[in-house]
Amino acid sequence: MPTISASILAGNHANLAADVIELEQGGADWIHVDIMDGHYVNNLTFGPKTVEDLRKVTSLPIDVHLEMYRPELVIDSFISAGADMITIQFESCTHPIRTIEQVKARNCQVSMAFAPTTSFDQIGSLIRDVDQVNIMTVEPGFGGQPFRKDVLPKIKLASEIIASEKLHTIVAVDGGVNIQNIPDILRNGGHNLIIGTMLFVNDNIKENVEKTKGLFCMTKTTKEMI
Numbered sequence: 007m008p009t010i011s012a013s014i015l016a017g018n019h020a021n022l023a024a025d026v027i028e029l030e031q032g033g034a035d036w037i038h039v040d041i042m043d044g045h046y047v048n049n050l051t052f053g054p055k056t057v058e059d060l061r062k063v064t065s066l067p068i069d070v071h072l073e074m075y076r077p078e079l080v081i082d083s084f085i086s087a088g089a090d091m092i093t094i095q096f097e098s099c100t101h102p103i104r105t106i107e108q109v110k111a112r113n114c115q116v117s118m119a120f121a122p123t124t125s126f127d128q129i130g131s132l133i134r135d136v137d138q139v140n141i142m143t144v145e146p147g148f149g150g151q152p153f154r155k156d157v158l159p160k161i162k163l164a165s166e167i168i169a170s171e172k173l174h175t176i177v178a179v180d181g182g183v184n185i186q187n188i189p190d191i192l193r194n195g196g197h198n199l200i201i202g203t204m205l206f207v208n209d210n211i212k213e214n215v216e217k218t219k220g221l222f223c224m225t226k227t228t229k230e231m232i
Contacts, residue, residue: 008222009198010215011036011069011178014060015051016149016202022056023063025211030064032215036091037066038180038200041084043074046098047147054080054087061088069093071119071180073146078105085112093117093140096124096132106135119180121146126160130167133175138198139164144181149202153182158194165195188218189225 012034017025026037039057042049057068067090072080075098084092092109096118099105109116119140120129133139141161144151164177179191180200191199205214 008192008196009035010205010218011038011198011200012205012215013038013040013149013180013200013202015040016206018206022060025206026060026064026066028211029205029215030066032212033219034066034205034215036198037064037068038071038202039068039089040071040073041080042147046075046095047073049147054083057084057089058087067091069117071095071117071140072098073119074098076100078108081105081108082112085109085114089114091115091117091138093119093138095119095121095146096128097121097146102132103135106132117178119146120160122154122157126163129160129164133164133167134171134173136175138176138178140178140180140200141196142180143183151182153184153187155187155190158190161191161196162194165197168195185218185221188221192222192225 012029014022040051042051044050069091070084070089071093073095077094081092094105106116115137117138117140118132118136119142121142143154143157168175176198177196178198178200179196183199183201184204
């Protein structure tokens with residue numbers, strides 16, 4: 007069954023604890039926390055204290071997405087705060103393999119995120135080194151951007167490599183995920199759907215998660231069609 011990673015960037019930043027509790031009650035599988043430094047992307051978001059406080063109110067695993075320069079300087083702080091996975095943004099990272107190994111040395115899961123215009127060759131070269139590849143379908147930096155359908159072939163290629171080599175790597179899809187494009191994402195092999203705006207569009211967070219899970223059950227995935 008595909009999973010939902012709820013991106014709290016789209017949540018109520020003055021009431022994140024309540025939002026996360028409602029996400030968990032609705033059946034979300036992960037909490038996704040975007041960390042932006044105002045340099046790699048023109049936005050500022052959260053810090054380790056946010057993750058530490060959220061860790062106290064939820065048992066869901068937390069994925070910390072470092073959309074920033076020099077991620078190696080803060081990785082240990084976020085893991086100590088309670089992160090279960092660190093997602094490194096490929097384009098902002100000087101030494102990807104070295105940074106991956108830094109996360110693994112702390113017995114934490116590691117993910118690598120790739121912006122939409124990054125070639126698949128870069129994704130394919132790292133797919134065996136990480137627990138998850140995060141294939142972004144919007145440009146890093148801000149929520150609410152439209153989904154780029156031209157990224158779907160990358161999702162399919164990644165899932166085919168994983169299947170053919172019997173890897174355990176998860177394919178995550180991040181950005182602009184909604185009811186209209188979820189069937190295409192799942193059919194192309196996306197598994198962990200990182201969803202923001204669609205879950206927080208109104209005050210019915212729990213119901214929105216439940217409806218999304220229901221859509222998963224109605225859509226055949228790549229594996230099921232083979």
